[in-house]
Amino acid sequence: MSDPGKQPTINDVADLAGTSKRTVSRVINRSPKVNEATRMRVLEVIEKLNYTPNRQARGLAASRSYLLGLIYDLPTLFIADIQKGMLNVCEEAGYEVVVHACHVESDHLIEDVTRFVKRAHLDGVAILPPVSDIEELADSLDKMDCRYVRFSSKLGGEPWKQVVTDYMPAIMDMTNHLVSLGHRDIAFISGPESHVSSRKRYEVFIQALNNHGIELPGNMMATGAFTYESGVTAAKKLLSQKSRPTAIFAANDEMAFGVMNVANQMGIRIPDDLSVVGFDGTPFSTFVIPSLSTIIRQTDEMANLGTKKLLALIEEGPDAAHGFETMVSPRFVPRESTGPAPSG
Amino acid sequence: MSDPGKQPTINDVADLAGTSKRTVSRVINRSPKVNEATRMRVLEVIEKLNYTPNRQARGLAASRSYLLGLIYDLPTLFIADIQKGMLNVCEEAGYEVVVHACHVESDHLIEDVTRFVKRAHLDGVAILPPVSDIEELADSLDKMDCRYVRFSSKLGGEPWKQVVTDYMPAIMDMTNHLVSLGHRDIAFISGPESHVSSRKRYEVFIQALNNHGIELPGNMMATGAFTYESGVTAAKKLLSQKSRPTAIFAANDEMAFGVMNVANQMGIRIPDDLSVVGFDGTPFSTFVIPSLSTIIRQTDEMANLGTKKLLALIEEGPDAAHGFETMVSPRFVPRESTGPAPSG
DNA sequence: TTGTAGGCGTTATCAT
DNA sequence: ATGATAACGCCTACAA
Numbered sequence: 001m002s003d004p005g006k007q008p009t010i011n012d013v014a015d016l017a018g019t020s021k022r023t024v025s026r027v028i029n030r031s032p033k034v035n036e037a038t039r040m041r042v043l044e045v046i047e048k049l050n051y052t053p054n055r056q057a058r059g060l061a062a063s064r065s066y067l068l069g070l071i072y073d074l075p076t077l078f079i080a081d082i083q084k085g086m087l088n089v090c091e092e093a094g095y096e097v098v099v100h101a102c103h104v105e106s107d108h109l110i111e112d113v114t115r116f117v118k119r120a121h122l123d124g125v126a127i128l129p130p131v132s133d134i135e136e137l138a139d140s141l142d143k144m145d146c147r148y149v150r151f152s153s154k155l156g157g158e159p160w161k162q163v164v165t166d167y168m169p170a171i172m173d174m175t176n177h178l179v180s181l182g183h184r185d186i187a188f189i190s191g192p193e194s195h196v197s198s199r200k201r202y203e204v205f206i207q208a209l210n211n212h213g214i215e216l217p218g219n220m221m222a223t224g225a226f227t228y229e230s231g232v233t234a235a236k237k238l239l240s241q242k243s244r245p246t247a248i249f250a251a252n253d254e255m256a257f258g259v260m261n262v263a264n265q266m267g268i269r270i271p272d273d274l275s276v277v278g279f280d281g282t283p284f285s286t287f288v289i290p291s292l293s294t295i296i297r298q299t300d301e302m303a304n305l306g307t308k309k310l311l312a313l314i315e316e317g318p319d320a321a322h323g324f325e326t327m328v329s330p331r332f333v334p335r336e337s338t339g340p341a342p343s344g
Numbered sequence: 345m346s347d348p349g350k351q352p353t354i355n356d357v358a359d360l361a362g363t364s365k366r367t368v369s370r371v372i373n374r375s376p377k378v379n380e381a382t383r384m385r386v387l388e389v390i391e392k393l394n395y396t397p398n399r400q401a402r403g404l405a406a407s408r409s410y411l412l413g414l415i416y417d418l419p420t421l422f423i424a425d426i427q428k429g430m431l432n433v434c435e436e437a438g439y440e441v442v443v444h445a446c447h448v449e450s451d452h453l454i455e456d457v458t459r460f461v462k463r464a465h466l467d468g469v470a471i472l473p474p475v476s477d478i479e480e481l482a483d484s485l486d487k488m489d490c491r492y493v494r495f496s497s498k499l500g501g502e503p504w505k506q507v508v509t510d511y512m513p514a515i516m517d518m519t520n521h522l523v524s525l526g527h528r529d530i531a532f533i534s535g536p537e538s539h540v541s542s543r544k545r546y547e548v549f550i551q552a553l554n555n556h557g558i559e560l561p562g563n564m565m566a567t568g569a570f571t572y573e574s575g576v577t578a579a580k581k582l583l584s585q586k587s588r589p590t591a592i593f594a595a596n597d598e599m600a601f602g603v604m605n606v607a608n609q610m611g612i613r614i615p616d617d618l619s620v621v622g623f624d625g626t627p628f629s630t631f632v633i634p635s636l637s638t639i640i641r642q643t644d645e646m647a648n649l650g651t652k653k654l655l656a657l658i659e660e661g662p663d664a665a666h667g668f669e670t671m672v673s674p675r676f677v678p679r680e681s682t683g684p685a686p687s688g
Numbered sequence: 689t690t691g692t693a694g695g696c697g698t699t700a701t702c703a704t
Numbered sequence: 705a706t707g708a709t710a711a712c713g714c715c716t717a718c719a720a
Contacts (some may be wrong), residue, residue, distance in 0.1 A: 007462070009713055020691045025715060035689060052462055056403040057713030060696050065400060067442075075424035084419040087445050096464045098411075098440045101431050118351075120440045121400055228631050257631045264633050284628045287572050287601045289608050353697055364707045369699060379705060401697030404712050 008049040017045040028053055059121065068310065069125035070099045071113060077282060078299060082128060082151070085303025093311055098122065104130050110140050117146050124148055124314045126306055133196040149310040151302060153197040160313060160321035163306040165197075166329050167204045170295045173332040174277055175208035177293075178247050182341035183275060187220040187245035189234040189255050198226070201251045201279065220245055224255045231258020239266060239274075246274060246341040253278035253285050256292055260337070271339030281333065290336030297330045352393040361389040372397055403465065412654065413469035414443045415457060421626060422643060426472060426495070429647025437655055442466065448474050454484050461490050468492055468658045470650055477540040493654040495646060497541040504657060504665035507650040509541075510673050511548045514639045517676040518621055519552035521637075522591050526685035527619060531564040531589035533578040533599050542570070545595045545623065564589055568599045575602020583610060583618075590618060590685040597622035597629050600636055604681070615683030625677065634680030641674045 010028075014021045019038060026034045027042045045051075059065040068090060072079045083097065090097055100116045102109060109131070117125060124147035131137065132150040138157060141148050150157075153165045178186055188205055191198030209216055219241060222234035231250060235258055238245060250256035256278030260270060268274050270290055278285055281296030305325055313321035354372075358365045363382060370378045371386040389395075403409040412434060416423045427441070434441055444460045446453055453475070461469060468491035475481065476494040482501060485492050494501075497509045522530055532549055535542030553560055563585060566578035575594060579602055582589060594600040600622030604614060612618050614634055622629055625640030649669055657665035 011713080021714075022691055022716090023689085026690090029715085033689060038689085052459075054404070054465070054713050055463065056400045056409060056465055057696090058715075059400040060398070060404055060698090061713075061715040063696075075421070075428045077419070077421050077424070080419035080421070080424045083443060084445055087443065094463075096442045096444075098442050099427060099431065101428055118396060119399065119438075121398070228627075254627075254631070257628070261631065261633055283572075283598075284601075284631075287598070287605065287628075288632070289605055355697080365698080366700090366707055367705085370706090373699085377705060382705085398697050401712090402699075404714090405697075405699040407699095407712075 007054070008051045010051075010053065012049060013042065013045050013051050016049065017042045065121040065123055066095050067098050067120060067122050068095050068307075069117060069120060069122040070097055070128070071116075071125055071131055072099075072101060072128040073104050073131055075101065078280070078297070079128060081299040082126075082303045082306075085300045086126060086307045089304060089307040089311070095123070095311070102131060104134065109134065110137050113137060114140050114144060114146075117141070117144070122146070124310050126310055127151065129153065129197050130195050147310065147313045149306045149313070151306055153200040155326070158318070159326045160309065160318045160324070162326060163302055163309065164327050165297065165302070166327045167201055167295075168207075168329075170330045170332045171201070171204045172208045172211070174249070174293075174295060175205065175212065177332065177334055177338065178249075178275060178277070179212050179214070181275065181339065183247040184214060184341070185220065185243070185245045186214070186216075186247045186249060187222070187238045188216060189222045189224045189231060189238070189248065189250040189259070191224060191226045191251040191255075193223065195226070198251055205249060224251065226252050226254060228254045228258045231255030232262055233258075235259040235262035239263065239268065247277070247338070248274065249277045249279075251279055253280045253282045253292060253294055256294070256337075257284070257288060260288065260292070270337055273342055275338040275341070277338060281330075286335075293333065293335045293338040295330050295332050298328060302328050351398070352395045354395075354397065356393060357386065357389050357395050360393065361386045409465040409467055410439050411442050411464055411466050412439050412651075413461060413464065413466040414441055414472070415460075415469055415475055416443075416445060416472040417448050417475055419445065422624070422641070423472060425643040426470075426647045426650075429644045430470060430651045433648060433651040433655070439467070439655070446475060448478065453478065454481050457481060458484050458488060458490075461485070461488070466490065468654050470654055471495065473497065473541050474539050491654065491657045493650045493657070495650055497544040499670070502662070503670045504653065504662050504668070506670060507646055507653065508671050509641065509646070510671045511545055511639075512551075512673075514674045514676045515545070515548045516552045516555070518593070518637075518639060519549065519556065521676065521678055521682065522593075522619060522621070523556050523558070525619070525683065527591040528558060528685070529564065529587070529589045530558070530560075530591045530593060531566070531582045532560060533566045533568045533575060533582070533592065533594040533603070535568060535570045535595040535599075537567065539570070542595055549593060568595065570596050570598060572598045572602045575599030576606055577602075579603040579606035583607065583612065591621070591682070592618065593621045593623075595623055597624045597626045597636060597638055600638070600681075601628070601632060604632065604636070614681055617686055619682040619685070621682060625674075630679075637677065637679045637682040639674050639676050642672060646672050 010021050010024050014024045027039050055066050098120050102112050127150045132152045150162045155164050190202050222237050224230035224234045248259050259276050263274050278292045278294035281294050285292040285294045309321050309324040354365050354368050358368045371383050442464050446456050471494045476496045494506045499508050534546050566581050568574035568578045592603050603620050622636045622638035625638050629636040629638045653665050653668040
């Protein structure tokens with residue numbers, strides 16, 4: 001007896017289709033073992049009743065939730081973009097995305113995240129940097145048998161649980177660009193040393209410089225914190241030297257903006273006197289004057305790949321996930337903030 | 345018979361505490377009708393077993409999900425911030441946040457969102473602008489008996505379902521600021537007319553000007569689209585006139601950046617020749633040179649208030665939700681992009 | 689290929 | 705105050 005005021009259940013469908021719940025269940029779950037005629041009949045009734053299976057009941061019975069977690073630290077545009085890409089894939093696959101913000105620095109990070117996974121009964125989680133770099137967290141998730149995909153910048157652990165950003169090509173391109181413009185005194189502003197992605201950008205840049213036989217002396221280096229202010233501080237240090245760099249590569253856009261501001265205040269013209277390069281491709285990098293040469297991350301591609309990989313891992317296991325790509329490459333985009341090195 | 349390899353269930357707790365499931369359930373749900381001694385006993389066992397109730401079973405039995413939806417359109421920093429604030433409140437309350445991106449312009453918006461709510465079995469949703477301005481959507485949600493809170497800029501419908509941003513105080517402050525600096529020829533760049541928040545900013549600004557006996561003639565107005573490019577186009581139109589404005593108020597920061605860029609290219613100095621004001625308080629507004637005077641939204645306060653209101657609505661009904669504040673006020677922050685009107 | 693019966697972990701009803 | 709028992713809506717043996 002179906003109450004018209006409530007959502008139809010699998011029973012209503014079964015009754016109306018003149019079959020059993022079991023068969024309806026088979027249709028829903030795309031079991032091949034069902035007569036084409038009955039399948040059509042069931043589908044029609046589903047359509048007519050506008051029936052959607054109750055995910056709670058489904059989850060309870062099958063010990064699945066059809067819920068994916070997204071774990072990150074600070075709210076940034078990067079997060080928002082990845083989230084967007086994840087949603088696209090999940091929409092089609094019939095999953096929902098549950099978000100969770102946490103603190104990498106926290107002593108309770110692992111407890112916090114594992115509790116979240118248990119509480120929400122997640123089928124799997126996607127972990128964004130810098131949380132993704134915590135090996136202990138990955139271990140704990142493994143231990144509790146929770147599928148996950150890490151977005152990171154360093155290959156570590158099984159590749160089918162990761163999407164790794166390969167900085168090499170883009171940073172090589174960028175370095176070639178600067179060198180071909182005549183720059184030799186190139187300075188670097190790093191992110192915090194605790195960030196793996198930050199260390200990685202540094203290492204790769206050193207390597208790229210070495211390819212051209214260029215060194216990075218101590219006075220051409222400054223440690224930042226991925227913030228605008230830290231970029232300002234670093235730039236002041238670098239630019240106030242007697243022999244100052246003709247180009248500065250900042251490990252993210254925000255710090256690069258800090259550099260531009262300082263240069264501006266010191267009367268150093270960009271790109272005439274100083275070339276500046278950022279990293280991330282934030283929207284503002286196109287707005288700032290002059291527009292910032294930077295390295296653009298392909299967030300959409302990353303999110304897409306990572307989510308599909310995670311779903312494959314959940315639904316078909318590691319072998320299926322292994323079939324997906326592991327590396328993604330950002331791309332260098334030269335704009336107005338880089339130009340020929342000053343001849344003087 | 346508790347299998348040590350699996351999560352403990354309510355049965356395990358009941359057995360160990362020497363009581364029935366029903367009593368354990370009462371303890372979990374804070375029913376007052378339970379002996380203090382037994383309550384303590386049960387709580388101890390729960391602690392000992394590290395038991396957490398299964399939210400799927402709970403939801404199935406109580407037809408609740410303990411899931412809240414967050415509905416928005418484009419991924420922005422504003423979204424990420426609101427999301428963060430929502431998570432804080434939900435964490436404590438034992439709810440999770442499921443996100444959903446959609447397209448305001450889509451013909452299937454309503455169908456899309458309602459399907460999402462049904463699919464995920466949400467207990468309630470928070471709706472961000474511009475989606476929050478679609479009355480038909482609110483109606484549909486009402487019809488399907490789904491609780492929601494709208495974040496918007498216009499009071500419409502029941503106040504306990506809304507958190508409204510009151511632009512008046514901040515825009516008044518800003519206008520007073522400009523006028524006291526001697527500006528009379530103030531131009532305005534609006535957002536798209538389809539956005540309620542955009543229209544609202546316009547109306548309030550007009551009113552603020554009128555308080556000073558100032559009009560906004562047609563040649564001092566331009567319609568933008570909340571994008572950088574549209575700011576550029578609008579600025580070119582406004583600044584290429586023979587009698588150009590001495591100040592421009594753009595309805596968001598991005599368009600203000602466009603204005604600054606155009607001014608820069610035309611050799612118009614900011615703030616000496618032209619004052620510029622934005623709206624939103626994006627991080628970049630502090631980085632740009634000169635830093636942008638703008639109106640800052642208090643996202644954290646908004647998110648906090650809205651989420652608490654939604655939870656009250658869900659758990660205790662409209663009366664409880666009615667006890668919460670409805671209005672929030674952004675705040676004008678003068679910075680370097682505004683200065684005395686040029687005397688010439 | 690299809691149906692029957694039992695269970696997933698809670699909450700709700702109604703006794704006691 | 706407490707407890708047996710029946711939902712909740714679906715899935716999974718197992719049987720037919």
